[in-house]
Amino acid sequence: MDFKFLIYEKEGYVSRVTLNRPKVLNALNSEVFDEIGRAMDLAAADDGVHAVVITGGEKVFAAGADIAEMATADPVSVYKFGETAQGALNKVENLPKPVIAAINGYALGGGCELALACDIRIAGESAKIGLPEINLGIFPGAGGTQRLPRLVGAARAKELMFTGDMIDAARAEKIGLVNQVVPDGEVLSTAVKLAARMAQKGAVAMAMLKTAINQGLATDLASGLNIERQCFSLLFATEDQKEGMQAFMEKRKPEFKGR
Template sequence: MAYLKVERDDQVVQITITRQEKLNAMNLAVMDEFISILDGLEKDSSRVIIITGDGTKAFSAGADIEYMSSIGPSDAEKYALRGHEVLNKIEKLEKPVIAAVNGYALGGGCELALSCDLRFASPNAYLGQPEVTLGICPGWGGTQRLLRIIGPARAKDLIFSGRKITAEEAFSMGLINKIFSSENLISETRSYAKTISKNSSFAIGVSKMLVNKGTDANLDTGLKLEIYSWAVCFSTKDREERMRKFVEKKL
């Protein structure tokens, strides 16, 4: 991989974007590498995925503006489709994905973080959707995921103004889950990921699906899907073993 570094620590996988000279912006080559890695992670034994950017300046400055400045509507649509393919894969992965945001997460970088299940940040993180300052709207899911996470009024504020917000403001509106010091961001994120990895991967995968589906389903539909999924969990040996250990006070 030329732009993504993959590190494995037991059942936790960390993916790092390594384009510091471009503030870890995501061009087509980066997205191709993401697709390849994510395809492999769908089938391997990993339990939790961490996505971060190399260095402390940027998680990801987003899409490659130099590339976008030279294309027309047709190529722009293809670029957006590729971006959606990557971020949809992250969102639908049956494993928790945590964004560790150190520095700028702007435009497509913010949208990358939005596609993750949890977002941890350092105090020097800045998030935003500044696309309108460049004459475009968010194109990698920002208009849809942002409103689902922080609500339509706050989403419109960030999108219409194009302003960057601090980690503290992002935390206050529920866009960021936790804030850690810059030097401890990765170690704390890894520690949290290892805590998750001790739990049932099947149950977590089902729970992730239920929350994601529930975002768009009415309450009655969501509850029926939950009942079905709850029952399916009782068919697994993992559930049987965990409950046996609990009853025997071994868990």
């Protein structure tokens, strides 16, 4: 599959999606969001991909939505843009495989929202993260108003979105916005190593685990427990479950087949 604004690579069981609009700091327009969605479709359909890393390269993750595209937009075109953006990020969030954001430099606006849709966020020490849309007379429209409060709590999310302030990586880690802060030169390698570790786990169990967490968070506790029970039970029809438990009893490393 050809991409104009992304680089899609695969090494072992890990695919790497690199945003590639360096002249505009990886600004996210409708074409980029569409390509992100197509990249997730590609990863979902490939049984040889067990985990995904999304990066913007060594200097910037993504500095936000493409304001040049949005400045003269009308409500109808913005609604369509929102459908494209939210649709793409929903595919990131619901990909039945772990997705890790490797954040260097700025992750602002739509770039922050892309990171929020990932399962894990690794940030460089000099990363700057924020949702500054309020300073433009708008607010986050690609999932930020929904995903950020679920991640860091409503009060902290409101503070970030109401002020539009950027925060550094240390603050982001403290409030739970990122999982880990590492030296700038180690962001991508750390993310890839973590993805490779996750890729060695049982692919079916990983998919069911992600489903149980994501769907459970979107409902009440009783319903979430029911989702968990169903997903957990289904795993006992898989070869991987039998192999995993047999390997444990035989004190050896399991050889999962993803079925």
